[in-house]
Amino acid sequence: MTDDVTKDRASGLRLPGLRGRRVVVTAGAGGIGLAIARVLYEQGARLAICDVSAEALRTASAELGDCLAMQADVSDDAQVSAFFDAVSAELGGLDALVNNAGIAGPTAKVEDITPEDWRRCVDICLTGQFLCARQAVPMIKAAGGGAMVNMGSAASKHGYVHRSPYSAAKFGVIGLTQSLAKELGPGNIRVNAVLPGIVEGPRMEGVIRDRAAAQGISYEEMEANYLRNISLRRMVSQQDVAMSVAFLISDAGATLSGQSLGVDGNIEAL
Structure with missing residues (x-):
């Protein structure tokens, strides 16, 4: 399903409780993060985004009503800390965190992966979520409760050949999510994970290209292999993922916590 079709389907949808809600979206200046930020902005949320690209932040902030946009590497x-200090000053508090930042990591056999590449992938995809959560949670508690959505992956449920750092980190996201849901639930903070599948766009094209090269087959063969393992036989869009995140943050998801929502067309294997 294309983004345009999904946008048309969602154009009249108004999710309860999002207007005025203060939300941080990490890596919110491009890709899935920007799609999430757009949906939340359209629903009336007040946004703060971070990213590593200053140029992308300027463009995204202008599109999102000149929201707070600040350079920050979530693994640092x-x-x-500096970003969340700015969030506190600008928004006066926080109601929700979307832990979206992540990287694809290396595509290689385990013996060919450098420790540096392993650490970088885990630091951004998993440790970064911890670092943001530890800053966000006191602010959300002070607001009387709220929500956190952690970005996992279909690789949170399936082993992923030649992508061991990424899959290991994303399995960790589910553990973090379920642990925080238990810890923070009594304080009225809901914690869920969204697990996108094969998402259309340049990042997935790069993953397919690199994995095809690692296995010595063509791009077209590798793409066909991916689609064959999806029950719906199609990729999902960034907008599909964004709407799922918005639902979980909204009052429509008020009783959902500790869940890992697959937005993937039912991936059977990776």
């Missing part, structure tokens, strides 16, 4: 504790 000092940068994360």
Whole structure:
């Protein structure tokens, strides 16, 4: 399903409780993060986004009503702390966190993966979610409760050949999500994970290209292999993922916590 079709389907949808809600979206200046930020902005949320690209932040902020947009690498504790200090000053508090930042990591056999590449992937995809959560949670508690959505992956449920750092980190996201849901639930903070599948766009094209090269087959063969393992036989769109995140943050998801929602057309294997 294309983004245009999904947008048409969602254009009249108004999710309850999002207007005025203060939300942080990490890596919110491009890709899935920007799609999430757009949906939340259209629903009336007040946004703060971070990203590593200053140029992308300027463009995204202008599109999102000149929202707070700040450079920050989520794997860097000092940068994360500075960003949330700015969020507190600008928004006066926080109601929800979308832990979206992540990277694809290396595509290689385990013996060919460098420790540096392993650490970088895990630091961004998993440790970054912890660093943001530890800053966001006191602010959400002070607001009387709220929501957190952690970005997992279909690789949170399936082993992924030649993508061991990424899959290991994304399995960790589910553990983090379920642990925080139990810890924070009594304080009225809901914590869920969204697990996108094969998402249309440049990042997935790069993954397919690299994995095809690692296995010595063509791009077209590898793409066909991916689609063959999806029950619906199609990729999902960034907008599909964004609407699922918005639902979980909204009052429509008020009793959902500790869940891992697959937005993937039912991936049977990776």
